[in-house]
Amino acid sequence: MDTIASIFSFITTPVSWVIVQFHSVYGAIFGADTGWAWGLSIVSLVILIRICLIPLFVKQIKATRAMQTLQPEMKKIQERYKNDKQRQSEEMMKLYKETGTNPLSSCLPILAQSPFFFALYHVLNSIASNDTIGVINTRLLESAQKAHIFGAPLAAKFTDSSSKVESLGASLTDVRVVTAIMIVLMSASQFYTQRQLMTKNVDTTVKTPFMQQQKMLMYVFPVMFAVFGINFPVGVLVYWLTTNVWTMGQQMYVIHQNPTPGSKAQAAFLERLLKHVTHHGKTRSRRERAVVKAIVVKGRDRNEYERKFINGLSKAGLAAQSDGSVAKSDVVTVAETEDGTPATGTPKRQQPKRQSKSQRQSGAAHGSAKAAGDSGEKTSLSKSDEPQDAKPAGGKSATGGKAASGGKSASGGTRSRAQSGQRKGPQRPKSPSKK
DSSP, X not given: OHHHHXXXXXXXXXXXXXXXXXXXXXXXXXXXXXXXXXXXXXXXXXXXXXXXXXXXXXXXXXXXXXXXXHHHHHHHXXXXXXXXXXXXXXXXXXXXXXXXXXXXXXXXXXXXHHHHHHHHHHHHHHHHTTOOBTTBOHHHHHHHHHOEETTEETTOOTTOOHHHHHHTTOOHHHHHHHHHHHHHHHHHHHHHHHHHXXXXXXXXXXXXXXXXXXXXXXXXXXXXXXXXXXXXXHHHHHHHHHHHHHHHHHHHHHHHHSOOTTSHHHHHHHHHHHHHHHHHTSOOSHHHHHHHHHHHHHGGGOOHHHHHHHHHHHHTTEEEOTTSOEEEOSSOOOEEOTTXXXXXXXXXXXXXXXXXXXXXXXXXXXXXHHHHHHHGGGSTTSOOSSOTTOOOGGGOOTTSSOOGGGSOOHHHHHHHHHHHTOOSSOOOOOOOOOO
């Protein structure tokens, strides 16, 4: 660890200068030799560094989500060129170039703050060795050695001997209790950050190897912090615990305000947005309009939660506009189906089930018998007591139909209806023409 820290010795002067400036402020409030003054100086250093790294954090979020969407394509390339590693790497680089993604972008915040972390370790290790470093002169060195956080000196480690701890004016028990508690808190905060990322802010509709990697890191990182933490000075533990808590809070804010599409966090976010928009009848901020606009632009590519949001607006009599605003709709907007197509209130026409030959014949015979029963003695096959050449009064036939001169008789119409439901079987004889 000392060798790695010496590599970043070029940045120890800026880091020590920032700590001294914060110490001059907090020293005037709590006292120059107190642990509060030096501890809050380290915390303020972390906050300053993390504020400067916010643009990189935003880039990390975009890169992580881009990598999630590329996982299916990457898996196809791996399967296609599994026997040719060189071609596989070329296709991966080509995919990254076409989509404008960079796998290292997701590690930028950690890589960017690593020099500051090792520089702080180098400063605190020099304080423990009673060596001046950077802008920390002899007077500041004596003040830092007197500073204790809950009874543990800033430069003390869990693995230090009792003689070294006593030289710093503390007991070995106090140092190990304080460092053990800080290591546990540091590992727990890291685990919680990864866990909320996995359970709330991951698209559950796509199963990719990226999810397995995140799940593995959720358990590996806390163990790494616990192993390396016993070799960190108390001041470095303060630094790392502070940056973990900052990361946890930052991640919670992102999950609450800008969740990953398709995740459980997005479902909760759109549910809150729907209640807010329907209550006020409009989008009240630029951010709300940007969210609604992005959902409208997607069209048929909306996921399940985004379709529910649009349907919820429709039920409330509102319609999302292309500019991100919402307006009252005079026409009842139809809901969307799962594939994004509008679903009308009229049910779709159902195609009749295909029947077997025996079913068709039995159905035709049943229809013929029913038609014959309904017509009774009016069919052409039944005998009539009247002579065939007798004409009913009023120009109507005896069966209640039109006269023969009109073109068709009632018996002919009955026969046509009976034949329409009969595909096979004996045909009826034609009725005798009436004069």
